Amino acid sequence: MGYVVSHLMRELTFVVESNGYVWAKNMKRLLKETCAKVSKNEQKKLTDKDYANLQKRFRNIITRGEKELPPVPPKPSGKRGRIAKSEAHNLWERMSENEQSVLLFAKNSHVSFTNNRAERDLRMAKVKQKVSGCFRTVRYAQAYCRISSYLQTMANKGYNPLIAIQMALAGKINDVGCE
16 A cells, blocks of 8 residues: 555655755655656556656655764663654655655556545545434445445536436436446
């Protein structure tokens, strides 16, 4: 599963604004450029050559970031637990250890740069749950999700929700490629 790169972008922005690290600024720029390149590409992913170039640039920024970050102090003898690291160091570490997951959006067209669509789809169910308290039964929750999914699919195909409901009630769902 890939990282939600938009979340990493927020963390990179924080690191740039609070510490002014050049590696974070460069990484942010690289990810933005890559996102734009992926979205312009018809296949919604990079070519093998472009992906190899992306990996090279990513690793170069990570290497420079390691030199730019202050070293983690050694653990004092007799002390338990982990050494506290800065947020910048933790972010750098996560990105360097999970390169493939961070860059997955550029290699796999099914992985998006953001998870905004998924968050929007879940938000309505959470609002419904909050307003009414619950769905009462699993069956009602499943029905709600199925209706929501159908309306979202029809909206993506350009149908007005009321027309979509009329089509469903009239049994004309298969006419538009829905199952």
